[in-house]
Amino acid sequence: MLAKVYSAAVYGVDAFEVEIEVNGASGNGVIVVVGLPDVAVKESKDRVTTAIQNSGYRWPRGRTTINLAPADVKKEGPSFDLPIALAMVAVGAEMELLNAEQYCFVGELALTGQVRPVKGVLPVALEARRAGRRAIVVPIENAREAAMVDGIEVYGVHNLREAFEFLTGERTLTPIREDVTQFFAQHQNYDVDFADVRGQHHVKRAIEVAVAGNHNALFIGPPGSGKSMIAKRIPTIIPPMTLEEAIESTKIHSICGLLLDPTQSFVATRPFRSPHHTISDIALIGGGATPTPGEISVAHNGVLFLDELPEFRRQTLEVLRQPLEDARVTISRATGSLTFPADFMLIAAMNPCKCGYFSDPKRECRCSPNDVQRYRDRISGPLLDRIDIHVEVPAVQYQDISSKTPGESSASIRERIIKARDIQRERFAQNGNGKSKVRCNARMSAQLLKRHCTLEEAAEGMMKMAMTELNFSARAYDRILKVARTIADLADSENILAEHVGEAIQYRTLDRNLWA
Incomplete structure (x- = not known):
């Protein structure tokens, strides 16, 4: 039978x-x-x-x-x-x-x-x-x-x-x-908020710019300066997930066995993944005999946070280069190839040197100049070029820690970011006849960059001076233009002004050789 x-x-x-x-x-x-x-x-x-x-x-x-x-x-x-x-x-x-x-x-x-x-x-x-x-x-x-x-x-x-x-x-x-719509609406809440972060106003500004244009960012600061605390709150200022994005993310989490708890049956908030620095290549990008998604795919539509970036194996970090460019990762095996989505925002953090106190005004650094340089060289130039924003995170001052005044809430920061994202979405939809896959400035192609990032005379002069004196790479030049475009969008400015370019240049800390 x-x-x-x-x-x-x-x-x-x-x-x-x-x-x-x-x-x-x-x-x-x-x-x-x-x-x-x-x-x-x-x-x-x-x-x-x-x-x-x-x-x-x-x-x-x-x-x-x-x-x-x-x-x-x-x-x-x-x-x-x-x-x-x-x-x-x-x-x-x-x-x-x-x-x-x-x-x-x-x-x-x-x-x-x-x-x-x-x-x-x-x-x-x-x-x-x-x-x-x-x-x-x-x-x-x-x-x-x-x-x-x-x-x-x-x-x-x-x-x-x-x-x-x-x-x-x-x-x-x-x-x-x-009722997926009702469940989705009821569970779009976070346990953390940017109001908990005291001081660090210029860091918050850099993060606002990064999220507004979906730019990758690197925090550089001594231990205890709040790098991890800030990173964990970044998902709270990203525009809320759409139902389509939530289904995409939930599928990946389901395949990885992250939804076996009945109370976590759907991903309604932006994913935040923070793998340990001992992670392997396969665990990070996916793979295996029969390929399965890695951490970068689990972070799809959310944030991938790499704390203590220089402590990751260099080979492991290098495999991020293609996903950062293409927003997907392709795993090839003898039996065929599989492509996993990997459209995440990379947030990395590192100390300024191995001991963590290089250039700290209150604590003495025990590292020699060669030690500092070797520590920095653990991160390759091509990978740094793919990180749009480098921002210094100094130690928090006592008056900020003890202040009773709460910081700006995630909701108010998110409102400004949503407005900037709407400007970008409308801009790219018009150029793509409503079918453009580009949704934010960080994903602009060379053609879109040329079309939307024309500089006025003063801004052009500032960019030329920076390229000449600071020896920026061609990729860094493109990144500065994209960040400047985002800053202009936050200011609701159609043109990129000198002040926008100046701020974008300040977000290239490592390229400006401030560690010398």
């Missing part, structure tokens, strides 16, 4: 439908799994048979063949346990599953028959809807995540018996429903 059910598997950041066929025939009682299964899928036969027995069912005692189609794509993970078990129970009971084509099933089985949560449920639900399935049956812990997809019913199950009785019509389940 043959039984057929449907499931789905994740490939990259999307999913594809998998048709699961189980055939029972006379033979020696062997269970064979075909269709390019990985080790976890091959092992499922042992979990599944034990779960079936402990749930009070029987399975085919003859030769059982389990086919996962399409057969030319590798299947990974334990999410096929539940659909395989359902088909095996049907074959063992010689029962025809008349309504199986209406459903998509995913779930890992415990030996007791309990259904455990799995990764990647959101892209699976999106694929089930695209394939025309009426409903998706998932572990109860994944139900809220799947319910964020409109246009498909979601049922959460606790165990194998519950799922089989629902499939055969012996049990009625209530579909899980979530």
Whole structure:
């Protein structure tokens, strides 16, 4: 007898439908799994048979063949346990599953028959809807995540018996429903605020400029100056996520297993990722035998914070160069290539020297000039060129720490940034006939840079002097123009003035050789 059910598997950041066929025939009682299964899928036969027995069912005692189609794509993970078990129970009971084509099933089985949560449920639900399935049956812990997809019913199950009785019509389940728009609106809150940051007014200004144009930024300051504190509050001043952005980010978080907690079923706020400096290349950009997203993709639509930047391995930092330019990362393997989104804002922090107190007016630096230079040289010039803004973060003064006056709130800063972003969006939409993929100044191409960053005479003279005397690179020149354009947008100025260029030049601390 043959039984057929449907499931789905994740490939990259999307999913594809998998048709699961189980055939029972006379033979020696062997269970064979075909269709390019990985080790976890091959092992499922042992979990599944034990779960079936402990749930009070029987399975085919003859030769059982389990086919996962399409057969030319590798299947990974334990999410096929539940659909395989359902088909095996049907074959063992010689029962025809008349309504199986209406459903998509995913779930890992415990030996007791309990259904455990799995990764990647959101892209699976999106694929089930695209394939025309009426409903998706998932572990109860994944139900809220799947319910964020409109246009498909979601049922959460606790165990194998519950799922089989629902499939055969012996049990009625209530579909899980979530109002994604309402959930999205209610959860766009942050636990931190820029009002907590005392002093550091010029640093806040630099961050406002960086976020307004989506520019990457580097903080340089001694330990305890507030670099990490400021970085953690940057997502609070980025314009709120759109529903489309939230779905993109949630898919990646789901695939990485970051949404297995039922209380975190959807990403409604800007991601903030801060990996340790011992992170490997693959963990940072993604990869593996079957590529999975890395930290830069988890930070998609949000902030990637690299604290103690020189402590990261140089090779690890160099792999960031292509994603910073293209807002995506392509991982190539013998079996094919996968592209993951990586449109993040890079915020990095470092000490001015190894001991942290170079040029500090109150503490003596123990580093020699050569030590300082070697410390700085851990970061390559090409990577520094891709960081638009370098800003010094001095130690906070006592009068600022003890001040009872709160700083400016994130909400008021965000209002100015939203206005500047709207100016940019309108500008690039007009030039792209409404189809331009460029949304902010940091992503301007050479053609757009030439069109929108024309300097008046005084600003041109200031730029020429800076290029001549400070030996800026050609890429640094482009970065200064982009930052100057953002500063002009914040000032609601159509033209880039000398004062805008002057401020942008001040944000190239490392290029101005202030460490010499």
